[in-house]
Amino acid sequence: MHLSLYGNFYYPIIPLEVITLINYLSYFIVGFLAADLYLEYKDQIKPSIWIDVVCIASVILFWNGFRPYGIDLIYLLLILTITGSSIYLKKFLSIPLVYIIGGMYYTIYMLHQRVMYMVLDKFMQGKIFMENVFADFTLRLVFILIVIGVISAIFFIFVERPTMKKEWWKYRNLKKLFFE
Known part of the structure; x- marks a missing residue:
């Protein structure tokens, strides 16, 4: 931020920052590279517990923000490329x-903030359910989840999933639209 003099007053000049998909192009390229590497080498990588360790370590480092010099792209490349050859992570991701x-x-991303605001702010504001702060927090967390x-x-079943079907607007049978 720069200061500029106008008359006897200084006012801040804030440069306009434009965020576009070009700012995130490297993530798209890593995704394409990971898909290509996985399809090319999936039969040659033998499932191993070490792949689980590498994937989980990469997820933890990525999630915690340890990203010097763009290493987050390497984390993503590892996660996306070798998770299919993991043992336990693959089993976990196969749970319905x-x-x-x-x-x-x-x-969930679209609705969670609004639901939390509606439920916590409107119905639970100022109420303490347990004397223990951690127990109260845990009760609220479980309830809001x-x-x-x-x-x-409900939103997914009745709004998002039906609109994923080809020519969903032509369905006359609501049971087929919502539940098949």
Whole structure:
């Protein structure tokens, strides 16, 4: 930020920052590279516990923000390329509840903040349910996760999933539109 003199007053000049997809092009390229590497070498990589260790370490380092010199791209490349050859991580990602929630991620992302505001601010504001702060926090967390999950599932089933079907507007049978 720069200061500029106008008359007897200094006012800040804030440069306009434009964020575009070009700013994130490297992530797209890493995704394409990871898909290419996985398809090329998936039969040559033998499943191993070490692949689980590398994937979990990469997720933890990426999540915690340890990203000097663009190393986050390497974390992503490792995660996306070798997770398919992991042992336990692959089993975890094959659990129906996990991949269903993964499929609903955009719905959850869109709704979670509004649901939290509505539920916590309107219905739980100023109320203490337990004397222990950690127990109270845990109760609220479990409650809000259940509410977010239920509302997101309803939204996903009745709004997002039907619109993913080809020519969804032509369906006359609502049972087929929503539940098949």
